[in-house]
Amino acid sequence: MSVMTIVKAINDALDIKLNEDSSVVVYGEDVGVEGGVFRVTEGLQKKYGVERVFDSPLAESGIVGTALGMALSGLRPVVELQFDGFTYPAFNQIASNVSRMQNRSRGKYTVPMVIRFPYGGGVNALEHHSDSPEALFAHLPGLKVVAPSSPHDAKGLMISAIESEDPIIFMEPKRIYRAVKQEVSDEKFSILLGKAKVVQEGTDVTLIAFGAMIRESHKAIEMAKDAGISVELIDLRSIYPIDRQTVGDSIRKTGRVIIVAEAHESFSVGSELIAIANEEAFLYLEAPPRRVMGYDTVVPLAQGEKYYIISPERIFYEIEKTVNF
Amino acid sequence: MIFNQNKLYKNVIGVIFGGKFLHVARLENGRITEIVNREINNRESKEEEKWALVDPLLRLERYMKKMNIWNIDKDKLKEEYKQEIDAQFVSAENEKAYKIGDVFDYMYTDMPEDLMRQKDAYEQYLSWKENRK
Numbered sequence: 001m002s003v004m005t006i007v008k009a010i011n012d013a014l015d016i017k018l019n020e021d022s023s024v025v026v027y028g029e030d031v032g033v034e035g036g037v038f039r040v041t042e043g044l045q046k047k048y049g050v051e052r053v054f055d056s057p058l059a060e061s062g063i064v065g066t067a068l069g070m071a072l073s074g075l076r077p078v079v080e081l082q083f084d085g086f087t088y089p090a091f092n093q094i095a096s097n098v099s100r101m102q103n104r105s106r107g108k109y110t111v112p113m114v115i116r117f118p119y120g121g122g123v124n125a126l127e128h129h130s131d132s133p134e135a136l137f138a139h140l141p142g143l144k145v146v147a148p149s150s151p152h153d154a155k156g157l158m159i160s161a162i163e164s165e166d167p168i169i170f171m172e173p174k175r176i177y178r179a180v181k182q183e184v185s186d187e188k189f190s191i192l193l194g195k196a197k198v199v200q201e202g203t204d205v206t207l208i209a210f211g212a213m214i215r216e217s218h219k220a221i222e223m224a225k226d227a228g229i230s231v232e233l234i235d236l237r238s239i240y241p242i243d244r245q246t247v248g249d250s251i252r253k254t255g256r257v258i259i260v261a262e263a264h265e266s267f268s269v270g271s272e273l274i275a276i277a278n279e280e281a282f283l284y285l286e287a288p289p290r291r292v293m294g295y296d297t298v299v300p301l302a303q304g305e306k307y308y309i310i311s312p313e314r315i316f317y318e319i320e321k322t323v324n325f
Numbered sequence: 326m327i328f329n330q331n332k333l334y335k336n337v338i339g340v341i342f343g344g345k346f347l348h349v350a351r352l353e354n355g356r357i358t359e360i361v362n363r364e365i366n367n368r369e370s371k372e373e374e375k376w377a378l379v380d381p382l383l384r385l386e387r388y389m390k391k392m393n394i395w396n397i398d399k400d401k402l403k404e405e406y407k408q409e410i411d412a413q414f415v416s417a418e419n420e421k422a423y424k425i426g427d428v429f430d431y432m433y434t435d436m437p438e439d440l441m442r443q444k445d446a447y448e449q450y451l452s453w454k455e456n457r458k
Contacts, residue, residue: 266439295443297432304423307447317450 004184007177009151010040010116013158014078016188018048021076024162026053028063028080037082038118038177060090064115068098071113076162084119084171085128091136098167099142110165114158118174119147120212120262121294122309124302131299132211132263137169138240138272144193145239147171149214151182153237156191164193171239173211180215196243198250202232204323205256208247208273210236213260213310220260220315227316229323239269247273248280255286256322260315265293287325292318425451 004012017024026041026048032055035042045053056063060081067077081087087094094115101111121130138145144166148154154172161168199214200221209217214235221231232250236243251257257277259270270291277289292315300308377383389395429436429444436444 265443295428295447296437296440297428300423300428303420304428307423307425307428313454314450317453 001183002186003181004151004155005178005181006148006151006154006172007038007040009155009184010158010172011042011044012184012186013155013162014041014044015047017076017078017159017162018044018052020188021162023074024052024076024078025070026078026080027056027067029056029058029082031055031080036080038174040116040172041080060086060088061093064090064093064098067113067115068093068101068111071111071167072101072109076112076114078114078116078162081115081117083125083129084117084131084133087115087117087133087137088128090115094137094143094167094169095140099140101142102166103142111167112162112165114161114164114168114170116158116170116172118177119171120173120175121299121305122175122212124305127298127301130305132171132261132294134169134171134239134261135263135268135272138242138269143167143169144241145169145171146193146237147173147211147239148237149173149176149209149211149235150180151184153191153197153235155184156189157193157237159188160190160193163190168193171211175212176215191237194238194241194243196237196246197235198232198246199235200231200233202230202254204230204254205258205319206232206234206247206250206254207258207260207315207319208234208236208250209260210239210269211262213262216310216312217260217315219312220319223312223316224319227320229319231319236269242269242272242276244276244280247276251277251281251289252284255281255284256325257281257285257289258292258315258318258322259289260292260310262294262310264296265291266296268293287322290318290322 002008014024014026018026026044028036028041030037031041032045032050032053034055035044041053047053056066056079063079063081067079070077081090098111098113098115101109119134120132123130134145134147137143144161144164146157146161146168147170148157158170161170196208200218202221205224207217207221214233217233221233224231232254234246234250257273259273261269263269265271268291270293274289274291277285292310294308294310297308299305386395425444425447429440432440
């Protein structure tokens with residue numbers, strides 16, 4: 001066991017897979033010499049050489065397009081896009097080819113590649129550096145979308161992602177890259193994709209979150225506890241496939257549900273989960289399902305970010321409203 | 326790229342990469358007081374010489390000179406631009422506080438009702454928060 005941050009845990013997962021599987025390659029902008037903009041790939045080029053860990057040109061569409069070619073030819077590329085907002089130049093390759101190739105080839109080819117990028121706000125960044133684009137990718141048939149909230153999950157999910165035959169969008173919560181520390185096994189272990197985790201059991205209301213919002217939810221749960229409200233917290237971990245069973249079971253138990261996520265609320269993971277709440281637990285609901293999410297606006301720049309960011313207090317406000325409905 | 330609590334430069338809140346220059350803003354009592362330009366150059370001069378042959382801007386300059394239509398004092402222009410960028414940087418960093426309206430009001434020419442609802446809900450939350458104190 002070692003104490004790891006999310007950055008270290010992902011680095012460890014990449015290290016393990018690079019070491020045991022010679023078909024794994026890791027690349028992206030500044031990934032090699034510098035070790036990535038957040039140093040997630042630090043030390044890997046030194047250890048595995050420039051042929052397996054390398055810098056790419058500043059061209060996201062090219063990074064993903066070449067990775068697709070490699071994946072079709074027997075390699076397992078893990079590519080980094082520097083920020084959430086830089087996935088948009090790569091969107092053409094992802095939506096037009098990566099997500100479709102297995103179906104297009106009638107199952108002859110698989111696309112075992114991982115596209116990883118830091119996502120989310122709360123770090124006082126520029127435009128294109130604070131987005132949460134999970135819904136864009138989860139909406140595309142053929143992709144799996146993963147977002148860990150802890151070092152342990154980050155390592156286990158990354159190993160599963162690299163071993164998956166399907167293309168994986170791996171979203172890393174940049175806000176808690178180094179803020180959350182945890183004892184993590186040094187051995188190889190994996191976490192099944194598509195399984196949510198009940199982080200905390202409760203009886204009055206179900207909170208569903210993922211990534212950096214788990215930490216904010218924990219703080220809100222403490223506030224709720226002081227107000228005598230018992231909250232169950234589900235960490236989604238996998239956006240697609242979504243764990244309908246765990247979500248449904250919890251809502252049937254508590255009768256109330258609130259979704260906490262950073263993305264714009266319309267046409268979002270929150271929308272999807274409310275649909276699931278209705279389909280799976282309609283007769284159990286005691287209050288309308290609610291979303292605590294970002295507004296349908298561009299994430300404001302540093303000075304205005306406080307208006308957009310979801311605070312524990314805002315989550316508690318919705319908990320109280322839902323319980324008192 | 327903005328780095329908070331940058332370890333390299335204490336009291337610095339902003340770093341802008343502009344060509345060869347690193348614009349570093351010095352912060353005192355919450356206000357920008359100075360822009361420091363530091364020249365950065367990680368490239369080898371051989372690489373730059375090679376690029377100079379194909380750089381589209383330099384090619385345009387050579388072409389315009391050849392056609393005798395070049396009347397630009399590059400050094401003067403560079404200095405003017407540098408001053409303009411520094412002034413804009415200081416002005417932007419010292420902008421008045423961001424308002425809630427600044428988040429919502431520029432998304433559409435006519436704000437959709439649903440976005441209006443979100444803005445109203447946020448204001449309700451803020452008054453709840455105020456009353457809790």
